[in-house]
Amino acid sequence: MKENTFPPGWDSKRVSKVLAHYETQTEDDALAEDEAAFEIDGQTMIEVPTELVPAIRKLLARHKAA
Template identity: 65%
Template sequence: MKQSKFPPSWDEKRVQKVIAHYEQQTEAEAVAEDEAAFGDLSQTVIEIPKELVPAVRELLAKHLGNKVMQSG
């Protein structure tokens, strides 16, 4: 059997916990979670080409880093 690869700080136990959470969630709870994610007016959701994801992540990291430096 092929060994699964997990992102840093993730393991089989954490994956199973996430799966269990969503399998036990009611439809109403799922809708509420989705609506809450899109309810934050300080953020937006956009589609970008996959090849731009690394560049966008880098920009976000710089942006978040600047916020940390300004508040600290």
């Protein structure tokens, strides 16, 4: 069996906390959270073809590193 690995800064406690948040969230709360994401200053939400996501992630990583 493969051992679970987490991204930097994450552990099983943090994962459990996030899961508990989304598993107990009402539909209204989920909708409000989704809508709030579109109103964050300095960010833009766009729809892109799935096959472009890896290239976009690479561009974002380079931008963040710069």
